[in-house]
Structure formats: C-alpha cells, structure tokens
Amino acid sequence: MLSIPCPWCGPRDETEYSYGGEAHIVRPEDPQALSDREWADYLFMRANTKGAHRERWVHSHGCRRWFNVERNTATNEIIAVYKMGESPPGDGTGGDGAP
Amino acid sequence: MVDPYLRQSPLAHMHLNTRPVSTDATVWLREEPFRTQIVLRGNADKKPFRDSVESAVGCALPREPNSVTGPTDLNDGTRILWLGPDEWLLVAPVGNEQQLMETLADTLTKFHAAAVDVSESRTVLSVGGPSASEALAKGCSLDLHPRSFATGQCAQSEIARAHAIYHKVGEDPVFELYIHRSYAEYVWMWLEDATGEYVPVAEG
Numbered sequence: 001m002l003s004i005p006c007p008w009c010g011p012r013d014e015t016e017y018s019y020g021g022e023a024h025i026v027r028p029e030d031p032q033a034l035s036d037r038e039w040a041d042y043l044f045m046r047a048n049t050k051g052a053h054r055e056r057w058v059h060s061h062g063c064r065r066w067f068n069v070e071r072n073t074a075t076n077e078i079i080a081v082y083k084m085g086e087s088p089p090g091d092g093t094g095g096d097g098a099p
Numbered sequence: 100m101v102d103p104y105l106r107q108s109p110l111a112h113m114h115l116n117t118r119p120v121s122t123d124a125t126v127w128l129r130e131e132p133f134r135t136q137i138v139l140r141g142n143a144d145k146k147p148f149r150d151s152v153e154s155a156v157g158c159a160l161p162r163e164p165n166s167v168t169g170p171t172d173l174n175d176g177t178r179i180l181w182l183g184p185d186e187w188l189l190v191a192p193v194g195n196e197q198q199l200m201e202t203l204a205d206t207l208t209k210f211h212a213a214a215v216d217v218s219e220s221r222t223v224l225s226v227g228g229p230s231a232s233e234a235l236a237k238g239c240s241l242d243l244h245p246r247s248f249a250t251g252q253c254a255q256s257e258i259a260r261a262h263a264i265y266h267k268v269g270e271d272p273v274f275e276l277y278i279h280r281s282y283a284e285y286v287w288m289w290l291e292d293a294t295g296e297y298v299p300v301a302e303g
C-alpha cells in the first residue's frame with residue numbers, strides 16, 4: 001500500500017485516494033479544428049512511462065481535492081507532490097532539476 | 100428543514116437506548132442523532148468573506164487543514180470543521196438548522212459562496228473511553244495517538260472502509276464520527292464488534 005502525502009492533509013493510505021491518470025494533458029483550444037487522429041490522441045493516448053511519471057490523484061475519502069504526484073512507476077517512490085496549477089518541481093526525470 | 104415528526108435516526112430501529120450499558124467497559128458507544136450540519140463553500144482568501152462568516156456564525160473559519168474552531172461544549176454555539184481549503188462543516192446543536200441557514204443566506208448574498216443544510220445526511224457516533232483509540236485502530240488508518248491526533252482536531256478518512264469525519268472532542272479520548280446515514284447501521288455494528296473485547300461479560 002502506498003502512503004501518499006496530500007498537499008493539505010499530509011500522508012494518508014492509498015485507499016483514501018483515487019487515481020486520475022497522467023497529468024498536464026492540456027485540452028486543445030479548438031477541438032473542432034482537430035483531425036480524428038489528433039482528437040483520439042488527446043483523449044486516449046498516454047505515455048507508458050517506466051520511471052518518473054507525473055500523474056493526478058484525488059483525495060476522495062479526505063479533503064476531495066485533486067493534486068499532482070510525481071511517482072516512479074517502477075519503484076513506487078513518490079518524488080514530489082504539488083497542487084493543481086503549480087508548476088512541477090524538478091525536470092521530470094526524478095532528479096531535482098539540477099544540471 | 101425536516102418536519103420533526105417525520106424525523107428518524109438511521110439507527111432508530113436498533114433501539115439503542117434500551118440496551119444495557121456496562122460500567123466496566125473501557126470503550127463506550129453512543130449515537131448523537133439530528134445534529135445541525137451545514138456545508139459551507141467559499142473563498143477563504145477573501146477577508147470580507149471570512150469576516151462576514153465569523154460575525155454571522157460566531158467563530159472564525161479554520162484555515163489550517165483538519166482543524167476545528169468554536170466552543171468545546173457544543174451547547175455553547177456553532178463549531179466549524181475544516182473539510183477542504185474552500186469547504187467547511189458547520190455543526191450546531193439539534194434544531195438550529197433553520198436559524199443558521201437564514202443567517203447565512205443573508206450573509207452570503209454578497210459573495211460567491213454556498214451553504215447547504217446537510218443535517219439529514221450524517222449521524223454522529225461517539226466512541227469514548229481509555230481503549231477507544233485502540234478499538235478504532237482496527238478499522239482506521241489514521242494515527243490516533245495523541246502525539247499525532249490532538250484533542251480538537253478533525254480528519255476525514257475511513258472507518259472499516261466507510262467514509263467518516265473524525266473529530267476528537269475529549270482527552271479521554273472521545274471521538275465523534277460523522278457517518279453517512281446509509282452506512283450508520285453497518286458502522287455501528289462494526290463498532291460493536293470491534294469494541295466487544297473491551298466490554299467485560301457480565302457474570303452469572
């Protein structure tokens with residue numbers, strides 16, 4: 001079981017949360033202008049990352065807020081937690097962003 | 100506001116008040132039905148909103164996650180439980196919902212905010228006594244030890260996989276669990292089972 005730190009409530013068991021898939025997927029400005037392939041790409045296609053992965057979680061049995069988690073999909077290590085609207089810390093590779 | 104003559108606790112059919120109470124038990128259970136409960140939403144970053152709520156309700160909006168403001172004794176006024184950065188639960192004694200909703204309606208017209216009477220949605224189960232934390236720990240993933248769960252604090256979590264709002268109201272300890280009414284019977288029976296070992300069996 002994962003222990004996930006909610007940005008508001010602190011660390012809680014995974015059973016209190018629901019998973020929301022890959023984070024930072026931006027809805028296209030003008031869906032009408034897209035081809036079917038581009039629209040399907042937005043709707044369905046996700047990176048199947050092994051390693052650091054930015055994803056959304058919601059604290060459904062707690063404060064019911066959505067937030068972002070950067071998690072290593074291979075080790076389940078939680079690298080970072082940040083609120084909606086905040087820019088992700090680090091460079092997305094699991095490091096601290098330092099060169 | 101529900102007509103009082105129609106109002107029934109979700110545990111009414113269990114006739115809890117006719118059950119014998121063991122004085123030797125180190126955990127006790129009690130239902131506190133019909134509490135006034137109002138969910139308030141609004142932007143706590145706006146000081147006029149915070150000030151208006153405070154003057155209408157009589158206590159400040161808690162902004163610290165999982166904290167509670169208001170009187171220790173519920174009979175002395177309204178408590179506010181933090182549920183989220185823009186969401187609170189106002190709790191008052193039985194029968195205050197109409198007056199409180201009218202006050203809030205007057206207050207909130209100036210703001211982008213909402214108040215909803217949810218008094219019927221949950222009942223309150225009190226779990227108290229020296230072994231209360233130990234018994235609750237069987238179905239609760241929160242650390243209920245006083246060093247991490249202080250008196251006067253609240254938290255939303257689960258009890259035996261059912262959603263619950265925990266509020267620690269007494270040092271003894273005493274926990275109040277706000278349970279959705281459709282889960283009340285299940286949680287009560289689960290609690291009876293979980294606390295059974297702390298209730299000595301009467302001799303003879």
Ligand SMILES: [Zn+2]
Binds near residue numbers: 008010
């Ligand atoms: Zn939370």
